[in-house]
Amino acid sequence: MTQTRTTSPTMPLWPPMIPHEHGSWGTFGGLILASMLAVGVDAQVLLTVLAGLSLFLAREPLSQGVRLRYGRRAQPPPKAIYFWAGVYLAISGLAGMILLFRHALWELLWLGLAGVVVLVVHLAIAPKRRWVMSAWGEWIGVLGVSLIMPAMDLAAHETLDRRALGLWMLGLAQVTGPILYIRLKVRIQARLASPPSLMQRLRAAWRPLLFSAISLTGAYLLGAWGWTPQWAWLALTPSAIKHLWGALDWIPRGQLNIRRLGWIEVANILLFAVLLGLTYRLIDIS
Structure with a gap:
């Protein structure tokens, strides 16, 4: 009996994988602008924006990978998904490490932990499009995005x-x-x-x-x-x-x-x- 081998769908490494929902970009960009106008801009704030932006971008390849792996027609994700998820998470992690060890903003760990929890919940419902498109599913997304505001305030004033x-x-x-x-x-x-x-x-x-x-x-x-x-x-x-x-x-x-x-x-x-x-x-x- 011949077994059918499931192959990964093809996907080029370039261009980068980014969210295609214009609303998510508007929401994230608007909150960053609001925070900059409220707390100011310095090196620590910009590093926080870089860490948050990279995590925001990582959600796209991670979500696609989970949908492919655990969706109705399960199949292995293409290498491009692993590549861009790794790139974005590495940049976010590097920026976060600089903020922690060079600038001693240890309270960022609490916000980072909250962001990871929200991301895990988002990925858990990613294979179920009905859940993702529900009001609660959309709110989970904006909840994670909104964490950039206290993170930027913490970076500016060095206290949560x-x-x-x-x-x-x-x-x-x-x-x-x-x-x-x-x-x-x-x-x-x-x-x-x-x-x-x-x-x-x-x-x-x-x-x-x-x-x-x-x-x-x-x-x-x-x-x-x-x-x-x-x-x-x-x-x-x-x-x-x-x-x-x-x-x-x-x-x-x-x-x-x-x-x-x-x-x-x-x-x-x-x-x-x-x-x-x-x-x-x-x-x-x-």
Whole structure:
């Protein structure tokens, strides 16, 4: 009896394997920009960005490898996946070692451990596309990306304190909102042929609207407790306005423009970055 040998799919080593989701690049880049405007830029911050960016890039080959190995049609991953995963992880590890042993930022280990846990969970659900595309699956992704903000604050101030945690909470609130907003537009509004009544619109959008109310209240309390600048909650107001406008501006089936949604999110996170940077620069909480 002849056994069939499963061969690896062919994949060239060049160009590099990078994430193709424009939303993930916008989210990660926006959070880096917001952190730079809030905490400043120096060699330690740039090394932290390099470590975080490399880990962000490593997620792509690792996810593809897991999907190939443990997916419905299991097959060995091509060598290119191992190569680029190794390159990205090596760069991230080298930058992390410099931060630990040369700059003595040992508290980065806690954030690094949290990032590894999130990455492992992401890889565990990678073979199940239904899980990856769920709201919780998407939130796991942005949770990992948001850790770049406290890491950059730690690199700038050399301590993992309430300032770093407050910055992280603001960033996590900012990148969680789009998950609820896009699901409202794509999975609820676009399925109806004609716009419903005003109350039906608000009822259908209760998740992003409730989240906006909770995040704004939480951001205000963080400022009152001294975890963030007093006016840092203003950085989340563009998202809240977007959610309310999105609930009222019902886009029926056949009229949804995905590209327009993407540009709205890009503009939104840029506004967040600028407003956050202004509040941190104008009000010193150190």
